[in-house]
Amino acid sequence: MNSRSNTFNQQLQSAWASQGSMLCVGFDPDPKRLPPALQGKPEGIFEFCRDISDATADLVCAFKPQFAYFASQRAEAQLEKLIRHLKDQYPHIPVILDSKRGDIGSTADHYALEAFERYGADAITVNPYMGFDTIEPYLKHHGKGVIVLCRTSNPGGSDLQFLNVSPNGEPLYLHVARLAANQWNGSGQIGLVVGATFPEEIAKVRATVGEMPLLIPGIGAQGGDIEATVKAGSISGKPGTGMIINSSRAILYASSGNDFAQAARQAAQSTRDALRAAT
Numbered sequence: 708m709n710s711r712s713n714t715f716n717q718q719l720q721s722a723w724a725s726q727g728s729m730l731c732v733g734f735d736p737d738p739k740r741l742p743p744a745l746q747g748k749p750e751g752i753f754e755f756c757r758d759i760s761d762a763t764a765d766l767v768c769a770f771k772p773q774f775a776y777f778a779s780q781r782a783e784a785q786l787e788k789l790i791r792h793l794k795d796q797y798p799h800i801p802v803i804l805d806s807k808r809g810d811i812g813s814t815a816d817h818y819a820l821e822a823f824e825r826y827g828a829d830a831i832t833v834n835p836y837m838g839f840d841t842i843e844p845y846l847k848h849h850g851k852g853v854i855v856l857c858r859t860s861n862p863g864g865s866d867l868q869f870l871n872v873s874p875n876g877e878p879l880y881l882h883v884a885r886l887a888a889n890q891w892n893g894s895g896q897i898g899l900v901v902g903a904t905f906p907e908e909i910a911k912v913r914a915t916v917g918e919m920p921l922l923i924p925g926i927g928a929q930g931g932d933i934e935a936t937v938k939a940g941s942i943s944g945k946p947g948t949g950m951i952i953n954s955s956r957a958i959l960y961a962s963s964g965n966d967f968a969q970a971a972r973q974a975a976q977s978t979r980d981a982l983r984a985a986t
C-alpha cells in the first residue's frame with residue numbers, strides 16, 4: 708500500500724458515511740446456480756459477479772468474494788478480473804477476500820502476498836487457531852484489514868468456540884476477542900467475524916472490543932435476525948458504523964433467471980433498508 712492510499716479502516720469509515728449502508732454483498736458464485744445466459748460461458752462467473760456488483764455498488768459498504776467458489780472452478784483468473792473491476796469502478800468500496808487462511812508464518816507470508824498483491828484485496832479473513840505468529844504476516848501489509856474468525860455463524864462453531872478456556876469461565880471466542888483487541892491490534896488493522904445467528908454473542912464481543920469493525924455473516928440464507936444483529940453490534944453514539952453485515956446467496960440468487968442483476972439489486976436494497984431501519 709503506498710502512503711497516499713487509504714487504509715482498510717479509513718475506507719470503511721468513509722463507506723459507512725458516504726454510502727449510508729452497512730450491507731456487504733458476498734460473491735459465492737455456484738456454477739450450478741448461474742442464470743441460463745451465463746451457464747457454460749468461459750467467463751460466466753466473472754460476468755455474473757460483475758453484473759451484480761454493478762447493480763448493487765451504491766447500496767453497500769463492502770464486497771466480499773469467497774475464495775473457494777472461484778478456486779474450485781479453476782476460476783482464479785476470473786476472481787482477479789472481478790477484483791480489478793471492483794477496484795477500477797468502485798475504488799471507495801473495500802474488498803474483503805474471504806479465504807479464512809491459517810498456517811505457520813512462512814506460509815502465511817505467501818497467503819498474504821496472494822491476497823494483497825496478486826488479488827489486490829483490501830482485507831482478508833484469517834483463522835486464529837494457530838496463534839498470533841500466523842496472523843502477524845498479514846499485519847506487515849500496512850493498512851490492510853485482517854479479519855479474525857471469532858464466533859462463526861455455523862452451528863458447529865460452538866464445538867470449540869464455546870469451550871471455557873479461563874478460570875473465570877470465559878469461552879474461547881471471547882478470549883479471541885480480548886486478545887485481538889488488547890494484544891494483536893497495535894496497528895489498528897484487526898477486525899472480527901461474528902455470526903448474525905448469535906446476536907447475544909455479538910453484544911458480548913462488542914462490549915469487549917470497543918469500536919473494532921465486525922464482519923457479520925449470517926443474515927439472509929442463514930436466517931440471522933437483522934434487528935437483533937444491528938442492536939447487538941452497534942457502537943454507542945455512532946449509528947450506522949462498526950458493522951459489515953454480509954449477505955451472499957439471498958442476493959446473488961434472488962432470481963434464477965436472466966433478470967438476476969435487477970433481482971439482486973431489489974434484494975440488496977430491501978436488506979440495506981432493513982439494516983437502516985434497525986439502526
Ligand SMILES: O=c1ccn([C@@H]2O[C@H](COP(=O)(O)O)[C@@H](O)[C@H]2O)c(=O)[nH]1
Nearest residue numbers: 735773859860924927928929954955956
Ligand atoms: O462465520 C462465518 C464466516 C464466514 N461466512 C461466509 O459468509 C458467507 C455467507 O453466505 P450466505 O449465503 O449469506 O449465507 C459465505 O461466503 C460464508 O463462507 C459465514 O457464513 N459464516
